[in-house]
Amino acid sequence: MATGKLKIGIYGLTSCAGCQLEIINCEMELVDIFMAADIESFVMAKSDNHEGKLDVALVEGSVSTEKDRTDLLDIRERSGALVAVGLCAVAGGVQGALRDAKAWQKQIDKVYGTIAWNHTTPCPSRPLSEFVKVDFNLPGCPIDKEQFLPTLSRVVGLNPPELPSTPVCMECKWKENDCLLNAGKPCLGPVTASGCGAVCPSHNLACVGCWGPATEPNRDAVYTLLRQKGFSAEFIIQRMATFSGSKIDEFAAKLKEVQK
Numbered sequence: 001m002a003t004g005k006l007k008i009g010i011y012g013l014t015s016c017a018g019c020q021l022e023i024i025n026c027e028m029e030l031v032d033i034f035m036a037a038d039i040e041s042f043v044m045a046k047s048d049n050h051e052g053k054l055d056v057a058l059v060e061g062s063v064s065t066e067k068d069r070t071d072l073l074d075i076r077e078r079s080g081a082l083v084a085v086g087l088c089a090v091a092g093g094v095q096g097a098l099r100d101a102k103a104w105q106k107q108i109d110k111v112y113g114t115i116a117w118n119h120t121t122p123c124p125s126r127p128l129s130e131f132v133k134v135d136f137n138l139p140g141c142p143i144d145k146e147q148f149l150p151t152l153s154r155v156v157g158l159n160p161p162e163l164p165s166t167p168v169c170m171e172c173k174w175k176e177n178d179c180l181l182n183a184g185k186p187c188l189g190p191v192t193a194s195g196c197g198a199v200c201p202s203h204n205l206a207c208v209g210c211w212g213p214a215t216e217p218n219r220d221a222v223y224t225l226l227r228q229k230g231f232s233a234e235f236i237i238q239r240m241a242t243f244s245g246s247k248i249d250e251f252a253a254k255l256k257e258v259q260k
Contacts, residue, residue, distance in 0.1 A: 092245025
């Protein structure tokens, strides 16, 4: 029976499922969300799931297996709009840090040996946008409840989320934190999107980039600064890739070319 409500599906590919848990953690608002829309599929929160046409699909996780890819293509085909939820979906996440195919295969062989893949075949982790059209991104590792709720409200109206465009450094300035780069720590605040409240630098911990790339990040400047601080090129690239994965491929390739 038609209800006139938007049909929403919430899905998880390869990830820790932390972003879906953050959605469930919206305890005071969860009933209102289920009342305001028809949640057609959300395996972590309900058992009566239906895989039909959707107005909006929220997808967590990166594409790390052939089954992930097939499931994502199916979700995209059935959805009016698709939202990449969390840094795994937006940029590949931690599992996307091994960007080089040979390095990835070496690790797979080291861990699993020569076993036969029966359920699905693994592949280097990549963000959703490398396979399908992504309409909106909601970064974070995991996402933050205070950003998820207003984002969902806007997305159901097919309006883009109002996310910060400034880097974490701005939040540090607002909190009057001492700059950890001046202290010689490998902080990625200048190239990381804000929204976390600069929680790590506020506790004297260098930003590791878990909120994803900032808008137009100046990686060249941060790379040069960290090299001056004594960090190796390999360390800097790997640190940038830990959460941003394939999003730094172009920068890494350009740097490799310059170093030849």
